[in-house]
Amino acid sequence: MSSEPAPPGFELPLRLLLAFRTIIDELHERIAREGHPDLRPMHGFVFQAIGPHGTTAVELGRRLGVSKQAAGKTVENLEQLGYVERGSDPADARRKVIRLTDRGVDCLARSARIFDELRAEWSATLGEEELRRLEDGLRRLAPGDPFRLDTPRWFGSP
Amino acid sequence: MSSEPAPPGFELPLRLLLAFRTIIDELHERIAREGHPDLRPMHGFVFQAIGPHGTTAVELGRRLGVSKQAAGKTVENLEQLGYVERGSDPADARRKVIRLTDRGVDCLARSARIFDELRAEWSATLGEEELRRLEDGLRRLAPGDPFRLDTPRWFGSP
DNA sequence: TAATATGGACAACGAAGTTGTCTATATGGT
DNA sequence: ACCATATAGACAACTTCGTTGTCCATATTA
Numbered sequence: 001m002s003s004e005p006a007p008p009g010f011e012l013p014l015r016l017l018l019a020f021r022t023i024i025d026e027l028h029e030r031i032a033r034e035g036h037p038d039l040r041p042m043h044g045f046v047f048q049a050i051g052p053h054g055t056t057a058v059e060l061g062r063r064l065g066v067s068k069q070a071a072g073k074t075v076e077n078l079e080q081l082g083y084v085e086r087g088s089d090p091a092d093a094r095r096k097v098i099r100l101t102d103r104g105v106d107c108l109a110r111s112a113r114i115f116d117e118l119r120a121e122w123s124a125t126l127g128e129e130e131l132r133r134l135e136d137g138l139r140r141l142a143p144g145d146p147f148r149l150d151t152p153r154w155f156g157s158p
Numbered sequence: 159m160s161s162e163p164a165p166p167g168f169e170l171p172l173r174l175l176l177a178f179r180t181i182i183d184e185l186h187e188r189i190a191r192e193g194h195p196d197l198r199p200m201h202g203f204v205f206q207a208i209g210p211h212g213t214t215a216v217e218l219g220r221r222l223g224v225s226k227q228a229a230g231k232t233v234e235n236l237e238q239l240g241y242v243e244r245g246s247d248p249a250d251a252r253r254k255v256i257r258l259t260d261r262g263v264d265c266l267a268r269s270a271r272i273f274d275e276l277r278a279e280w281s282a283t284l285g286e287e288e289l290r291r292l293e294d295g296l297r298r299l300a301p302g303d304p305f306r307l308d309t310p311r312w313f314g315s316p
Numbered sequence: 317t318a319a320t321a322t323g324g325a326c327a328a329c330g331a332a333g334t335t336g337t338c339t340a341t342a343t344g345g346t
Numbered sequence: 347a348c349c350a351t352a353t354a355g356a357c358a359a360c361t362t363c364g365t366t367g368t369c370c371a372t373a374t375t376a
Binding site for chain 4 (some may be wrong): 322331344
């Protein structure tokens with residue numbers, strides 16, 4: 001039993017959102033400074049979703065929770081920006097395999113590193129113990145694959 | 159010092175996002191069942207932002223972190239749905255004051271109640287103590303006014 | 317081999333932002 | 347009191363990024 005009154009219920013989701021945005025905006029800013037200014041914040045996750053082995057538009061859409069067409073458009077963008085390339089699959093002539101280019105790999109590595117750095121900073125602010133508690137709490141409250149980005153334009157940069 | 163390895167840095171933001179969406183989707187579902195099926199999840203926050211005293215499009219846009227035009231369009235939608243109405247300000251003929259209708263007030267009350275219920279459920283899952291820790295942690299990590307919804311389409315329902 | 321399923325491309329559309337411009341009204345300095 | 351500037355709102359054109367629907371090529375299976 002706590003004697004303090006509980007905060008209003010709508011604060012928690014707003015904080016979750018704010019915290020998320022804080023991380024993403026930071027990532028975006030840093031990765032822009034490291035030579036990838038064209039990247040939308042979302043793309044860091046897309047790279048993670050493509051992974052080092054490549055994937056297809058359909059599979060990517062499934063992973064991200066959007067239609068294959070939407071995934072295809074994202075890929076088209078990333079292709080124009082030089083982050084991914086499309087090859088063909090010798091084992092299945094229908095499939096066009098999407099792979100990260102060197103630039104894409106570089107970006108993936110940087111985004112992973114920056115994410116880790118940001119986590120380290122949060123760990124310094126909060127204490128590693130407390131941060132893990134927080135992560136554990138979130139895992140219990142929102143279990144499951146966190147990798148669904150089916151949140152149209154949650155990242156929209158102007 | 160923890161002996162377990164830290165999770166990859168990108169997990170935390172994804173969990174934050176997932177947790178946020180979980181709450182919002184639940185709210186959306188419940189409020190639809192209570193007679194407001196046309197509402198987009200975002201609207202609960204918009205009602206909160208309008209508040210009981212009403213506001214204007216410009217002020218609303220400022221609060222939500224979007225352009226006044228965008229806020230105006232949202233208001234137009236909500237007006238068509240019967241949740242808000244626009245009146246004039248006798249003290250300033252330029253201003254059109256946006257106020258919640260009875261239906262809007264009903265919805266605001268319900269969304270506040272449901273948010274509280276959801277928080278109570280999380281409190282039951284996690285323990286009130288732990289939930290407060292989590293909220294405190296988030297406040298420290300992402301301080302400031304959480305009321306900025308300047309995240310275009312973060313709520314987009316299909 | 318024929319029927320079905322799947323991957324990808326293209327087009328039309330919609331939702332929800334943006335900027336730019338215009339008008340009406342307030343407000344403040346001279 | 348008057349003109350310059352700032353602000354509120356409306357309207358239009360555009361962008362972004364999603365959706366659905368359709369179509370074709372290729373695999374898979376009965």
